Amino acid sequence: MSHGDRDHHAKIATGKGDPQCFKGTADGPPKFKVGQRVRIKNLPDIFYTRCQVYTRGAVGEVAVITHESPAPEDEAWGHVDKSEWFYIVRFKQKDLWPEYPAAFANDTLQTEFSERWLEPA
Amino acid sequence: MSKKHDHDHGHDHKAAPMVEEISDFEALEIAVRELAIEKGLFTAEDHRRFTEFAEQIGPTPAARMVAKAWLDPKFKQLLFTDVIEASKHVGVDYLKPTGFGTPSDYTDVRVLEDTPTLKHVVVCTLCSCYPRPILGFQPEWYRTPNYRRRLVRWPRQVLAEFGLSLPPEVEIRVEDSNQKCRFIVMPVRPKGTEGWTEDQLTAIVTRDCLIGVALPKPGVTTNVKLQVMHPPGQAH
Amino acid sequence: MSDTSKAPTAPAGAEWKPVPLLEKIKKEGRVWGDLAQQYGVENPEPPWKTSLEGICEALGGNPCDTSTKLDQKWLDGQVDRKAVGDAAPLPALERRWEEDELSETIYKDVPFPERQLLALAHSLIKRGLVKEDELASRLKQVHQRLTST
Numbered sequence: 001m002s003h004g005d006r007d008h009h010a011k012i013a014t015g016k017g018d019p020q021c022f023k024g025t026a027d028g029p030p031k032f033k034v035g036q037r038v039r040i041k042n043l044p045d046i047f048y049t050r051c052q053v054y055t056r057g058a059v060g061e062v063a064v065i066t067h068e069s070p071a072p073e074d075e076a077w078g079h080v081d082k083s084e085w086f087y088i089v090r091f092k093q094k095d096l097w098p099e100y101p102a103a104f105a106n107d108t109l110q111t112e113f114s115e116r117w118l119e120p121a
Numbered sequence: 122m123s124k125k126h127d128h129d130h131g132h133d134h135k136a137a138p139m140v141e142e143i144s145d146f147e148a149l150e151i152a153v154r155e156l157a158i159e160k161g162l163f164t165a166e167d168h169r170r171f172t173e174f175a176e177q178i179g180p181t182p183a184a185r186m187v188a189k190a191w192l193d194p195k196f197k198q199l200l201f202t203d204v205i206e207a208s209k210h211v212g213v214d215y216l217k218p219t220g221f222g223t224p225s226d227y228t229d230v231r232v233l234e235d236t237p238t239l240k241h242v243v244v245c246t247l248c249s250c251y252p253r254p255i256l257g258f259q260p261e262w263y264r265t266p267n268y269r270r271r272l273v274r275w276p277r278q279v280l281a282e283f284g285l286s287l288p289p290e291v292e293i294r295v296e297d298s299n300q301k302c303r304f305i306v307m308p309v310r311p312k313g314t315e316g317w318t319e320d321q322l323t324a325i326v327t328r329d330c331l332i333g334v335a336l337p338k339p340g341v342t343t344n345v346k347l348q349v350m351h352p353p354g355q356a357h
Numbered sequence: 358m359s360d361t362s363k364a365p366t367a368p369a370g371a372e373w374k375p376v377p378l379l380e381k382i383k384k385e386g387r388v389w390g391d392l393a394q395q396y397g398v399e400n401p402e403p404p405w406k407t408s409l410e411g412i413c414e415a416l417g418g419n420p421c422d423t424s425t426k427l428d429q430k431w432l433d434g435q436v437d438r439k440a441v442g443d444a445a446p447l448p449a450l451e452r453r454w455e456e457d458e459l460s461e462t463i464y465k466d467v468p469f470p471e472r473q474l475l476a477l478a479h480s481l482i483k484r485g486l487v488k489e490d491e492l493a494s495r496l497k498q499v500h501q502r503l504t505s506t
Contacts, residue, residue: 013221017205017228019301021221050299052246054273066302067229076448086300093295097274103289109273111297138397143503145386145496146471150405151503152495153478154412156487162446163415172411224417225449248453258410261469266457 019069025083026068030115036062037121038089040113048076051117059121060091063110071114084115170218179257180328182211183305186255187331188322190232191310200307204230208255215254226253227301233333234307238291241306242280242333244272245298252303256331262347263332273297283334283345296333306333313339373462376482378493379475383464388471406470413477417449446486447477455480 013021032038042056050072065087070080090110093100100107158165186207190197200207205215205228215228222228230252233241245251249264262268272279276293280286287293296304308330314322329335329344389403456476463479464472481487 010220015216015220017216017221019227019229050247052297052299064231066231066300069301072300086302088302090294093276100274104277104293106290106292107276107294108292109295109297112300112302114300140392140396140398142387142392143500144389144392144403145382146388146474147403147405148496148499148503149382149386149478150409150412150474151499152492153474153481153487154408155499156491156495157412157416157446157481160486162486163412167415168408168411170411171414172408174414175407175410223414225414248450264469266461 019067019086022068022070022083024068026085026115027082030065030085030087032062032065032085032087032115032118032120034062034065038062038087038118039121040089041117041119043117049073051113052111054096055089055091055111055113058091058096060089060095060110062087063090064088066112069114071116073114073116086112086114087118088112089118171223174218174223174254175258178253178255180255180331181323182208182213183252183255183331184326184328185211185319185323186232187305187307187326188319190307191322192319200232201234204232211255213255217254223253225250226303229301230255230303230305232307233294233296233304235309235333237309239294240287240291240333241294241296241304242272242276243296243298243304243306244269246270246273247299250298250303252305256305256328260328260344280334283329283347285335305331308333308337311337311339373459373479375463376479376489378489378496379478379482380463383467383475386471388468390468402470405474409470409474409477413447413449413452413473416447416452417445447480447484452477452480455483 009018009021037059038061039059040051040055040057043051045051065085067086068083069075069086070082071084074080074082088110089112090108092105093107093109094102094105096109154168157163158168186196186200186204189210190200196207196210199210208215208230215230216222233243235241244263246269249259249269251259251263253259268279273295276295277287280293298304308326310322311325314325324342325337325339327335327337327342327344330337335345392398392403393400456473459476459479460467460472464475467475478487478492482489482492
């Protein structure tokens with residue numbers, strides 16, 4: 001349900017910030033732990049997503065559990081009644097790009113996902 | 122950081138040079154803004170607040186936070202646990218101008234700490250998210266698809282274009298800031314800065330160091346002069 | 358080089374059509390780099406840049422607003438403000454994606470931030486939020502107003 005009240009966000013977030021205003025609103029604790037191996041799901045995109053194509057299907061490791069917030073796929077439609085946990089997931093570059101030089105096997109990339117995009121690997 | 126037309130400050134001072142003509146672009150900005158306000162797309166009040174915000178942000182707060190963290194382990198601890206609180210120590214209220222931050226910057230900032238074997242560099246592939254309240258505006262190159270598409274896939278090539286080449290043992294860690302978190306890089310404090318004051322250290326932590334495309338060096342207080350490859354334009 | 362970030366924007370097959378008014382400004386307008394050099398002004402950016410950023414921020418709206426509706430009318434520029442409800446007029450991500458596309462096509466030879474300004478005007482006109490003819494007449498008025506004092 002989208003909020004018709006233009007001031008809704010201001011009311012809940014003033015003095016706290018965003019995403020701080022969503023603290024405690026997810027349905028329970030984070031499903032994944034720091035250090036856990038996860039795979040990025042290839043969910044169908046319905047117009048709006050912040051999950052980059054280059055990460056789909058890749059396996060990485062949870063580096064940081066950041067905060068709770070509505071997923072951008074919902075927030076874009078004004079659906080802010082549900083929050084999810086967000087995670088920074090770290091990948092080896094050689095697992096993301098087939099031609100990444102073997103000489104730089106230590107190189108990594110990390111980026112952030114809402115919980116719906118992750119599954120245990 | 123841009124300023125309004127310079128003013129003559131008094132009969133003692135020579136008037137600073139001013140552009141004496143109205144460009145089509147200057148007129149276009151005014152026309153777009155006036156029409157948008159008249160049509161209710163936003164209010165003059167909101168525009169004023171966001172413009173004032175734009176006028177007073179710059180990279181010094183983030184630089185100073187890194188300098189303070191280098192000097193003071195307690196501040197470093199604060200920087201890693203509560204950047205919003207730490208920002209207050211350098212004069213930035215992250216909740217301005219709305220009481221909950223700006224619509225595009227949010228209020229979750231993380232510090233990425235380099236080590237001798239780990240170099241961070243930040244990008245936003247989707248658009249050009251950036252911790253503006255403490256770092257000011259993005260340089261033009263950071264906004265271009267050229268940087269955003271290439272850094273994630275060919276980071277060493279892109280860093281080499283900035284003059285930064287690192288040995289294979291050093292892990293280059295790209296941070297693609299695609300959600301609400303924003304990032305600054307805390308580089309390794311360079312040799313040759315023993316006994317330096319906070320001001321001296323602040324001066325060498327340039328915007329490029331805080332994005333991660335440069336390393337701080339004694340004597341270097343400016344950003345890399347880079348000709349943006351597309352399109353032709355000013356080098357920043 | 359493959360595209361590492363897929364940005365769905367205009368419907369498939371849509372191309373960027375030049376807007377005559379903006380093409381005129383693109384061709385004839387003097388960019389800040391030239392003006393600053395001519396007058397010996399050192400500021401790296403034009404004085405209107407911060408106001409432009411203010412516009413972009415103000416149009417981006419409230420983070421909880423509906424960004425866009427999957428509505429062909431909206432994408433085609435026929436805006437029904439009531440139907441869209443509390444939508445942000447021009448959400449930041451869409452604006453930036455359009456700016457990226459325009460910067461690689463119609464405005465690829467325009468320096469920054471003039472490019473950002475033209476892309477903004479183009480996005481507003483494309484969405485029907487501002488009409489080309491009213492922008493043209495407002496521009497005339499602004500020029501008259503600023504050069505008469």
